[in-house]
Amino acid sequence: MKRFILGGALAAVLALPALAADYTIMAPAGPGGGWDQTARTMQDALQKEGISGSVQVQNVPGAGGTVGLAQFAASTAGKADQLIVGGYVMVGAILTNNSPVTLKDITPVARLTGEAVAIVVPAASPLQTIGDLVEALKADPGAVSWAGGSAGGVDHITVGLLAKAAGVDPTRINYVAFSGGGEALAAILGNQVTAGISGVGEFLPQVQAGTMRLLAVSSDARLPGVDAPTLAESGYDVVVQNWRMVAAAPGLSEADRAAVLADIEKMAQSATWKEALATKGWADTYLAGDAFAAQLDKEIAATEAVLRDIGLVK
Amino acid sequence: MGTFDLLLQGLAAALDPMLLLYALIGVTLGTAVGVLPGIGPALTVALLLPVTYGLDPAGSLIMFAGIYYGGMYGGSTTSILLNTPGESASVITALEGNRMARAGRGGPALATAAIGSFVAGLIATLGLAFLAPWVVKFALVFGPRDYFALMVLAFITVSSAFGDSTLRGLTSLFVGLALACVGIDQLTGQARLHFGVPQLLDGIEVTTLAVAMFAVGEALFVAGRGNGAPDEVIAVRGSVWMTRADWARSWRPWLRGSFIGFPIGALPAGGAEIGTFLSYAAEKRLARHPEEFGQGAIEGVAGPEAANNASAAGTLVPLLTLGLPSTATAAIMLAGFQQFGLQPGPLLFATNPQLVWSLIASLLVANAMLLVLNLPLVGLWVRLLTIPRPWLYAGILLFATLGTIGANPSPVELAMLLAFGVMGYGMRLYGYPIAPVVVGLILGPMAEQQLRRALSIAQGDVTTLVSSPVSAGLLAVAALALVVPMILRSRGRGRVLAQVASDAD
Amino acid sequence: MTGLPIEPQRRPDGAAFVIAALLAALGALLVVEGISLPDRGGYSGVGPGKVPLAVGLCLLGLAGWTVLAGLRGETEVPPRQAARPVLWVLGGLVAQLALLHTGGFTLASGALFGCVAHGFGARRLPVALGVGLVLAGAVYAVFDGLLRLTLPAGPVERLIFGG
Numbered sequence: 001m002k003r004f005i006l007g008g009a010l011a012a013v014l015a016l017p018a019l020a021a022d023y024t025i026m027a028p029a030g031p032g033g034g035w036d037q038t039a040r041t042m043q044d045a046l047q048k049e050g051i052s053g054s055v056q057v058q059n060v061p062g063a064g065g066t067v068g069l070a071q072f073a074a075s076t077a078g079k080a081d082q083l084i085v086g087g088y089v090m091v092g093a094i095l096t097n098n099s100p101v102t103l104k105d106i107t108p109v110a111r112l113t114g115e116a117v118a119i120v121v122p123a124a125s126p127l128q129t130i131g132d133l134v135e136a137l138k139a140d141p142g143a144v145s146w147a148g149g150s151a152g153g154v155d156h157i158t159v160g161l162l163a164k165a166a167g168v169d170p171t172r173i174n175y176v177a178f179s180g181g182g183e184a185l186a187a188i189l190g191n192q193v194t195a196g197i198s199g200v201g202e203f204l205p206q207v208q209a210g211t212m213r214l215l216a217v218s219s220d221a222r223l224p225g226v227d228a229p230t231l232a233e234s235g236y237d238v239v240v241q242n243w244r245m246v247a248a249a250p251g252l253s254e255a256d257r258a259a260v261l262a263d264i265e266k267m268a269q270s271a272t273w274k275e276a277l278a279t280k281g282w283a284d285t286y287l288a289g290d291a292f293a294a295q296l297d298k299e300i301a302a303t304e305a306v307l308r309d310i311g312l313v314k
Numbered sequence: 315m316g317t318f319d320l321l322l323q324g325l326a327a328a329l330d331p332m333l334l335l336y337a338l339i340g341v342t343l344g345t346a347v348g349v350l351p352g353i354g355p356a357l358t359v360a361l362l363l364p365v366t367y368g369l370d371p372a373g374s375l376i377m378f379a380g381i382y383y384g385g386m387y388g389g390s391t392t393s394i395l396l397n398t399p400g401e402s403a404s405v406i407t408a409l410e411g412n413r414m415a416r417a418g419r420g421g422p423a424l425a426t427a428a429i430g431s432f433v434a435g436l437i438a439t440l441g442l443a444f445l446a447p448w449v450v451k452f453a454l455v456f457g458p459r460d461y462f463a464l465m466v467l468a469f470i471t472v473s474s475a476f477g478d479s480t481l482r483g484l485t486s487l488f489v490g491l492a493l494a495c496v497g498i499d500q501l502t503g504q505a506r507l508h509f510g511v512p513q514l515l516d517g518i519e520v521t522t523l524a525v526a527m528f529a530v531g532e533a534l535f536v537a538g539r540g541n542g543a544p545d546e547v548i549a550v551r552g553s554v555w556m557t558r559a560d561w562a563r564s565w566r567p568w569l570r571g572s573f574i575g576f577p578i579g580a581l582p583a584g585g586a587e588i589g590t591f592l593s594y595a596a597e598k599r600l601a602r603h604p605e606e607f608g609q610g611a612i613e614g615v616a617g618p619e620a621a622n623n624a625s626a627a628g629t630l631v632p633l634l635t636l637g638l639p640s641t642a643t644a645a646i647m648l649a650g651f652q653q654f655g656l657q658p659g660p661l662l663f664a665t666n667p668q669l670v671w672s673l674i675a676s677l678l679v680a681n682a683m684l685l686v687l688n689l690p691l692v693g694l695w696v697r698l699l700t701i702p703r704p705w706l707y708a709g710i711l712l713f714a715t716l717g718t719i720g721a722n723p724s725p726v727e728l729a730m731l732l733a734f735g736v737m738g739y740g741m742r743l744y745g746y747p748i749a750p751v752v753v754g755l756i757l758g759p760m761a762e763q764q765l766r767r768a769l770s771i772a773q774g775d776v777t778t779l780v781s782s783p784v785s786a787g788l789l790a791v792a793a794l795a796l797v798v799p800m801i802l803r804s805r806g807r808g809r810v811l812a813q814v815a816s817d818a819d
Numbered sequence: 820m821t822g823l824p825i826e827p828q829r830r831p832d833g834a835a836f837v838i839a840a841l842l843a844a845l846g847a848l849l850v851v852e853g854i855s856l857p858d859r860g861g862y863s864g865v866g867p868g869k870v871p872l873a874v875g876l877c878l879l880g881l882a883g884w885t886v887l888a889g890l891r892g893e894t895e896v897p898p899r900q901a902a903r904p905v906l907w908v909l910g911g912l913v914a915q916l917a918l919l920h921t922g923g924f925t926l927a928s929g930a931l932f933g934c935v936a937h938g939f940g941a942r943r944l945p946v947a948l949g950v951g952l953v954l955a956g957a958v959y960a961v962f963d964g965l966l967r968l969t970l971p972a973g974p975v976e977r978l979i980f981g982g
Contacts, residue, residue: 056969063498067512097512152503174770175861176771177503179500183638186454192771193771205659364967481885488878488881489845492845492849492875495871504857506867539900540904708931708936708939708947711908711935712928712955720969731912732916745895770862770863773862
């Protein structure tokens with residue numbers, strides 16, 4: 001019986017159809033994280049929709065994606081079947097790590113999904129609104145400790161932007177970096193810090209359970225089902241989205257680039273992809289081609305400015 | 315419906331013959347991959363998770379639980395027999411376990427590990443079932459300063475793994491701490507000691523170091539003894555089973571290990587290794603024959619192995635109640651839970667009790683299945699040692715490098731494996747203990763980051779480090795652990811120990 | 820277990836000084852790095868350079884202690900080592916490293932297996948290499964094909980698995 005099941009599994013794996021147009025997607029991170037999940041969801045959608053025969057996912061972890069990015073840029077020039085997943089974190093990591101390879105060295109294809117950042121306080125905190133928190137920050141920046149993800153990441157950048165928008169010197173924020181949003185979550189729940197900042201999805205279950213209070217989100221409009229104002233409507237001109245994208249190899253011909261764009265477009269419109277986004281709770285922020293490239297340039301410039309303000313980039 | 319009823323219902327459902335078969339397949343696969351040297355539970359779970367995708371929810375859940383416990387247990391087998399831990403939590407198991415295996419007592423070592431894992435798994439899974447809401451409250455009390463105090467305690471107690479020379483033990487530890495400085499400083503984003511190599515920016519992978527120093531270093535050392543040297547490894551001497559004395563010496567360490575491992579595993583930033591360090595130190599202090607430690611003391615296998623498995627179940631506490639993965643294995647499991655429609659978080663126990671209880675029931679069934687599968691296999695595993703050395707060590711290195719290549723197929727990573735392997739070889743030659751290097755690499759960054767976080771939150775006020783009850787208590791225990799042996803020694807009771815230690819080398 | 824500790828092999832030993840020099844070099848490296856990193860401790864007052872500095876200073880101290888121990892003849896005397904098998908094992912690891920991305924997993928790991936087995940006393944190298952290639956191929960088939968672990972592919976993998 002056991003042998004039968006194993007044999008069946010073996011046969012099923014070996015019998016996968018071998019079609020043409022086999023993409024290889026690099027996830028510049030270890031298995032399990034957001035970029036890896038994005039790559040594997042793409043793999044699934046591309047295969048199920050018959051856009052590509054067999055899609056391989058390759059993990060190259062390291063340094064906020066810059067290790068994978070450097071390897072990708074160096075080894076794939078002109079190859080239309082090579083894709084890489086990336087995101088906003090990469091923009092900051094390239095700057096803080098002084099990476100010689102940047103997003104200019106690859107061909108951005110499309111933004112796929114994104115998530116706003118949420119600012120929370122522990123349920124027991126006396127601070128009730130984002131205004132209260134900013135007042136406390138103005139009074140004594142050092143006394144307001146922020147728990148969030150890694151230094152120079154999207155959480156840190158958002159705090160820097162908020163401080164600047166509120167007229168507080170961004171170099172004086174007391175940002176405490178934790179490994180990933182998870183450990184920060186524990187510090188907030190344990191009332192160890194004044195405020196916390198991380199992806200909305202990370203905090204939402206806690207907010208619903210009443211263990212922390214959501215003060216504001218960084219999206220450009222209120223999020224459906226989330227009872228919190230945006231930073232912008234609260235009077236601080238800060239809009240941040242932690243997006244994820246897919247890019248192609250450098251040096252593609254116009255025809256190749258158009259073909260990749262068409263494949264990704266087909267994938268992003270497919271039922272499989274939309275269903276996956278819904279089950280994973282990822283927002284569809286699809287933006288492709290030249291529009292995305294222009295948006296990317298703007299974000300890189302803005303990020304560089306704020307990292308300079310915080311003092312992370314010289 | 316009460317907690318107990320829900321659990322019974324889950325158990326009754328899990329006892330369906332088809333589900334038991336899935337549990338058996340899961341445990342077999344988990345053990346089979348986990349047992350390969352250099353492949354730890356995180357990689358095992360990641361590799362085997364997709365196998366569960368095609369089944370119905372109940373079946374895939376139970377198979378998944380089997381893979382998880384099988385992978386956890388499989389890792390200790392090669393640690394004990396071949397001195398090749400595939401992950402940091404079984405480094406301590408290898409210390410005494412491998413000594414036992416070399417003396418022909420591999421059977422009892424494996425058996426105490428298997429039964430200890432079962433006992434710890436049972437206690438900790440029941441703890442997860444009935445105490446999770448309280449344990450998580452306790453865990454959240456821990457802030458950066460409390461973690462720092464815990465690290466201090468771990469540093470002090472880890473000296474019990476130093477072997478016979480304080481100088482060589484401290485040197486090994488500080489080499490590990492030096493390696494821990496490599497990479498991006500997490501609190502400021504500042505790159506340290508990377509020498510322009512981008513792969514070093516994320517620091518040195520604990521698994522790579524452990525596999526290199528143990529598996530590669532060991533292979534070189536054994537090779538260096540030459541082919542003419544008599545083989546000092548004896549597969550079986552005496553009984554392959556545990557004797558009455560083994561049982562008498564094992565049951566207390568199993569229980570102590572379980573009670574140390576479970577709460578530490580439940581700490582969101584605790585990590586499974588810390589529990590094994592503390593358990594080893596506790597057993598060494600409490601043992602009737604502490605001089606046997608380092609020579610193959612069964613308590614030193616029973617305790618840490620129980621602690622390791624209890625903390626594996628403890629890890630599920632923050633994972634299920636907060637949605638917080640605190641180890642690499644847990645992060646992969648989180649992805650696994652999502653395929654069952656299980657959204658870990660504060661509301662999970664309230665909104666989805668059926669799934670939670672069938673998961674817990676599955677864990678209990680898988681835990682029992684593991685014992686059923688592995689106890690009869692102990693005799694077979696021990697035969698591993700009778701494989702002719704050329705094929706055995708060639709196989710060890712093949713799988714040890716497979717683990718590294720599979721996790722990160724970069725030449726830099728393989729080169730590090732080679733370099734640290736040579737370092738492990740050199741350290742063996744000159745009698746430097748290996749485990750403290752790995753311990754330093756694990757504890758160093760944790761201690762540094764928690765210290766700096768605590769000081770940052772308190773705006774540089776050093777008194778914050780002793781101003782929470784937990785941190786003050788832990789530091790007091792650490793001080794006692796440091797001072798009491800000194801007092802004992804000065805009163806003469808330590809003389810015998812010192813004598814024995816100087817004879818040992 | 821009784822009697823005077825007889826230590827016939829304990830005498831001043833060059834190895835202690837080599838080890839001390841290595842430790843001192845490592846310590847100095849950390850001290851230099853610790854001092855040269857910008858002091859950005861922020862509110863904690865402990866910057867990224869402080870811990871490397873402290874560890875480096877401790878290593879320098881341990882180097883000194885090692886010299887003292889060496890002078891007193893307290894160094895461990897290494898057991899006799901045969902060079903040939905060690906070199907074969909090292910050669911196998913280097914061969915794997917060199918072949919991994921050009922020749923693929925099967926060739927590289929087969930070479931590793933063959934060299935290590937030969938070093939450990941398997942007399943005929945071609946047989947050992949053959950066994951290694953078959954085993955590595957099987958491992959590739961199971962882990963890459965069945966379990967979807969991406970392993971570097973080379974000519975052998977492309978020939979057999981077509982991709």
